[in-house]
Amino acid sequence: MAYYIGIDVGGSNIACAVVNEECEIISRSKAKTHGKSGISDYSEVLDVIKRTVISACESVGIAPENASSIGIGCPGICNSELGIVEYTNNLGFRNVPLKTDIEKEFNIPVYLDNDANAAAFGEFIAGAAIGSRNAVVITLGTGVGSGIIIDGKIYRGTYFAAGEIGHTVIVADGLPCSCGRKGCFEAYSSATGLVNMTKKAAAEHPESALNRLIKEDGRVSARTAYNAAKLGDEVGKAVTEQYVKYLSVGVANVINTFQPDVLCIGGGVCNEGSLLLNPLREAVYREIYSRDSKKTTRLAICTLGNDAGIIGAAMLYKAQ
Structure with a gap:
């Protein structure tokens, strides 16, 4: 062995x-x-x-x-x-x-x-992308991490800095990013971006169940808005819908560029499972260039977690 x-x-x-x-x-x-x-x-x-x-x-x-x-x-x-x-x-x-x-x-x-x-x-070798030839993996955490597999090999770029999908711009002159630029995918679609979106919505709607949850928990996480939405809160629901909208733009851009067999998404917010993945699929498939159902990139949740x-x-x- x-x-x-x-x-x-x-x-x-x-x-x-x-x-x-x-x-x-x-x-x-x-x-x-x-x-x-x-x-x-x-x-x-x-x-x-x-x-x-x-x-x-x-x-x-x-x-x-x-x-x-x-x-x-x-x-x-x-x-x-x-x-x-x-x-x-x-x-x-x-x-x-x-x-x-x-x-x-x-x-x-x-x-x-x-x-x-x-x-x-x-x-790619042991998780959600196993069996594929071309794959992209995006992790939604404090920032947005990503890796690209082409023909079974890691794509690193000429100078080993390829795959910075989090720093592609999805909103021109948008929110400031930690990299110093504005409108980056990371600023909107990372867990940090979702937390910031949640805090802003709660402050604007103090009467909402979302704001009540934050006060009860004493903290805001990437899942707070989803928890509020599950309670029927319209403000929490609006946050999750807006988040999926931004996330889908970045994901669709990646699919239109690489057209991998599978695109896997990981991070704590992915614990929401189908509540995240189903609307994301719908939004992404509306945005991608190739809409042939038999030739469409599969969207999946990462299975290995922190391992x-x-x-x-x-x-x-x-x-x-």
């Missing part, structure tokens, strides 16, 4: 897992990304990665050097050919040789890619 090590490097935590040939996680380890300094010092992050690898392997009696390979998903621009993290905003890395440094430590092949690409590859990135990272050897 061959084993593969997957590492998901995040701004807050580094997660590691040992994965078998069936893409099943057999052990896990996790640690805080930041060391005692509280900042993203590269040497400290390297040390955390090494410790999580050793811990995950020890729990199942496997020596790291006996694994077949290590795959790493890291935020930012990752040169997968050279194994260099060229730039990552939340960790502050610039041109660090992550692949080489981990290979030196464990003496087995190491593969590096962007974390959204790794998550997309996870869904997509770590499974995809472990399987990166298949993406070369």
